[in-house]
Amino acid sequence: MNNLRGVYTIWYRDILRFWHDKMRMIGSLILPLLFLVVFGSGLSARMGFLAPGIDFTQFMFPGIIGMTVLMSSFMAGVSVVWDREFGFLKEVLVAPISRASVAAGKTLGAATVALLQGVIILLFAPLAGISLSAGTVLALLPLMFLLAASMGSLGVLLATRIRSMEAFQAVMQMLMFPVVFLSGVFFPLQGLPAWMNILVKINPATYGIAPIRQVVLGVLPDSPFSINLFGHNLSLWENVTVLAVFGAAMILLAMWSFSSQE
Amino acid sequence: MVNHIIKVENLVKRFGELVAVDDISFTVAPGEIFGFLGPNGAGKTTTINILCTLSKPTSGRAIIHGFDVVHQQSQVRQSIGLVFQDPSLDERLSGLQNLRFHALVYNVPAAVRGERIEQVLKMVELWDRRHNQVRYYSGGMKRRLEIARGLLHHPEVLFLDEPTLGLDPQTRSRIWEYILELRQREGTTVFLTTHYMDEAEEANRIAIIDHGRLVAVDTPERLKKIVGRDIVSVKTDDDDKAAEEIRLRYRTEVRRDSDSLTFEVASGEEFLPAFIREFGTRILSVGLRRPSLDDVFLKLTGREIRDEEVSDVFKATVRQHGRHTRR
Numbered sequence: 291m292n293n294l295r296g297v298y299t300i301w302y303r304d305i306l307r308f309w310h311d312k313m314r315m316i317g318s319l320i321l322p323l324l325f326l327v328v329f330g331s332g333l334s335a336r337m338g339f340l341a342p343g344i345d346f347t348q349f350m351f352p353g354i355i356g357m358t359v360l361m362s363s364f365m366a367g368v369s370v371v372w373d374r375e376f377g378f379l380k381e382v383l384v385a386p387i388s389r390a391s392v393a394a395g396k397t398l399g400a401a402t403v404a405l406l407q408g409v410i411i412l413l414f415a416p417l418a419g420i421s422l423s424a425g426t427v428l429a430l431l432p433l434m435f436l437l438a439a440s441m442g443s444l445g446v447l448l449a450t451r452i453r454s455m456e457a458f459q460a461v462m463q464m465l466m467f468p469v470v471f472l473s474g475v476f477f478p479l480q481g482l483p484a485w486m487n488i489l490v491k492i493n494p495a496t497y498g499i500a501p502i503r504q505v506v507l508g509v510l511p512d513s514p515f516s517i518n519l520f521g522h523n524l525s526l527w528e529n530v531t532v533l534a535v536f537g538a539a540m541i542l543l544a545m546w547s548f549s550s551q552e
Numbered sequence: 553m554v555n556h557i558i559k560v561e562n563l564v565k566r567f568g569e570l571v572a573v574d575d576i577s578f579t580v581a582p583g584e585i586f587g588f589l590g591p592n593g594a595g596k597t598t599t600i601n602i603l604c605t606l607s608k609p610t611s612g613r614a615i616i617h618g619f620d621v622v623h624q625q626s627q628v629r630q631s632i633g634l635v636f637q638d639p640s641l642d643e644r645l646s647g648l649q650n651l652r653f654h655a656l657v658y659n660v661p662a663a664v665r666g667e668r669i670e671q672v673l674k675m676v677e678l679w680d681r682r683h684n685q686v687r688y689y690s691g692g693m694k695r696r697l698e699i700a701r702g703l704l705h706h707p708e709v710l711f712l713d714e715p716t717l718g719l720d721p722q723t724r725s726r727i728w729e730y731i732l733e734l735r736q737r738e739g740t741t742v743f744l745t746t747h748y749m750d751e752a753e754e755a756n757r758i759a760i761i762d763h764g765r766l767v768a769v770d771t772p773e774r775l776k777k778i779v780g781r782d783i784v785s786v787k788t789d790d791d792d793k794a795a796e797e798i799r800l801r802y803r804t805e806v807r808r809d810s811d812s813l814t815f816e817v818a819s820g821e822e823f824l825p826a827f828i829r830e831f832g833t834r835i836l837s838v839g840l841r842r843p844s845l846d847d848v849f850l851k852l853t854g855r856e857i858r859d860e861e862v863s864d865v866f867k868a869t870v871r872q873h874g875r876h877t878r879r
Contacts, residue, residue, distance in 0.1 A: 292626070292659070299656040307644050310685075377640040381701075384604050385657040386629040 296387030300395025301402065304369065308403045318407055322358045326351065326418060329476070340478060341513055349515070351418035352506035353475035356499040359408040359434050360473070363442035364466065366400025367449030371458045393548035396446050397541055401438035408434045420506065429505050436530065437498030440537030444494075447544040450551055473499050480514050491519065497533040501526045557582045557708055557741050558603070563612035565598050572598040574764035575612070580743060580757075582708075585735060587755030588745040589849070595764040596745040597637060600713050603743070604634055617708045630658065633702030633740075637713040639694050643687035647678055647697050650686060651704055658705035672700035676730060692723035699730060703740070710734070712744040716751065728754060749845040758845070762853040772845060779843035779851050782820030784827070787812045787836040794833040 308314070330347035337346045373379040382392055412430070415422050422430075452458045472486070473495035482490060490496050500517050504526045509515055516523040524532070556579035565573040573595045580586045590596050601607040603614055605625040614621045617631040641650055651669045660668060673679040676696035686694060695715065702710055712731070716724040728751065734740050744755065752758055752772065759769045768775060788794040795806045795813055806815045817823040820840040828835060 295659065296657065299653060302656070303642070303645070303653055306649060307642070310644055373642075376643060377636065377638045378642045379640075380606070380636055380638075381640040381642075381654070382657075384606060384629055384632075384634055385654075386626045386659070387657055388626075 293391040296391035297395040301399040304399025352503040359404045363404035363438035366442045367445035370449035389549040390545035393545045397442040400442035404438035443540035443544045450547040494536040497529045501529040559615040566610045576766045583739045585742040585755045587752045587758040590761035631708045633707035633710040648682040676700045709741045767852045775848045779847045781816040785814040785839045789834040
């Protein structure tokens with residue numbers, strides 16, 4: 291009971307802060323929309339159809355949703371480092387709630403904010419020439435949330451060990467772009483050079499982008515957009531399982547790491 | 553029936569080679585204002601961190617409100633309120649939102665939450681500013697908000713780690729009014745660290761800590777009796793000659809400050825007329841005062857309670873008391 295209250299309170303504060311900071315919300319949408327418009331209109335005509343009836347902008351749109359969610363949630367750790375720097379973390383650490391619930395609350399807060407940003411990107415679907423049914427949107431929400439919670443946990447885990455703002459920013463910069471570029475946001479995952487193929491497949495974000503694409507484009511597992519692992523094209527549920535296992539490991543590690551810090 | 557709310561037994565905290573807290577023991581009675589006094593780096597904050605469960609002792613134990621700070625962290629945390637040396641507010645939230653957060657985390661019942669928040673905010677005179685984001689508050693307002701927050705869940709013990717550090721004298725005295733009012737009204741035990749000697753005078757009892765060791769625990773009055781005698785400070789034409797003369801004539805130790813000499817005598821009022829009449833060196837000015845906690849500290853530790861980190865306010869206070877760095 292105490293722990294649930296802790297998770298809720300920490301989550302609530304993050305939402306409150308996000309609400310106060312509407313510029314951040316707008317700012318975080320600019321990059322994804324820029325990618326969508328510039329890459330989409332710049333490359334679409336040249337590349338034709340990537341699969342029957344799917345042009346490059348349509349292909350990229352689910353990737354952009356995933357990228358928005360991923361970037362926003364991965365940055366969640368910043369707020370932990372920030373709180374430490376500004377002293378507020380102390381108020382949280384001496385409160386009669388468990389540290390593990392603080393880590394969980396932080397992750398949930400970040401995932402919720404990321405989910406909201408992802409939903410806003412969904413509104414731009416017509417821009418990419420995609421029409422979404424209510425059912426599709428409902429199916430997307432849990433997928434987006436799972437991706438957000440997994441990457442958010444990783445962010446919080448890193449933040450428990452990297453104490454200074456500067457170091458954390460540097461690590462984020464170093465990790466963010468490889469994770470985004472090697473996750474299949476911008477290109478289909480089959481027929482890649484061998485080295486890239488390996489990197490793409492050990493990138494957990496890949497397994498979050500792929501199911502979002504499968505749902506948005508309504509493609510079957512044997513399409514060229516699927517992840518081919520050991521000669522087998524992963525289905526939506528298989529992707530979700532890989533991501534969920536990764537996410538569960540990350541959240542447990544984050545909770546443990548948060549509890550064990552002085 | 554327990555007659556103590558804090559009980560510390562043989563507490564030790566080592567950081568590698570450094571012994572930050574070296575085998576200290578003391579108890580604090582319910583409703584007491586207990587001052588923890590010492591220069592920076594003496595082990596005050598380390599001790600508070602152990603008492604409030606932020607840090608684990610190397611050995612020894614501490615009991616607060618009947619709960620062990622290592623094994624019953626959650627109960628200890630529920631029993632204490634904290635005002636840290638450094639601010640720990642969420643600057644992006646309003647004063648009211650900061651308190652709501654605290655009330656939720658400390659499980660203040662929903663029925664009394666609003667009423668309590670209003671009460672503490674009015675007490676520290678921030679009710680009118682409750683909707684402003686904390687980043688627009690002044691330093692003094694922030695500290696007052698933290699005190700209000702520390703009291704919100706009606707803790708048994710309120711820990712104040714240098715609660716008035718860096719604040720202007722007016723705000724300092726206001727904060728003290730709150731602390732005294734609080735003790736009056738709620739019977740809250742206050743555990744406070746400071747290196748402002750005049751603030752320590754307000755405490756019922758004082759523990760003096762130096763290099764991690766407790767050197768004395770007693771009431772301010774009784775501590776001052778350690779020094780016992782009155783203190784004469786004198787400025788002369790020729791301090792070297794005067795110091796020598798005092799040593800020979802009155803057989804007492806003389807301390808040299810930057811521009812004056814101080815020494816102790818048994819009874820100042822009777823001593824002074826004779827001193828002025830018979831002293832051989834020309835006297836420019838002479839002063840007499842009762843021993844202060846500064847003198848107690850100096851006597852017990854051999855140095856003054858100050859370091860490079862003291863704030864300007866403190867320096868002003870020191871100057872006002874007419875004290876200067878020893879050579």
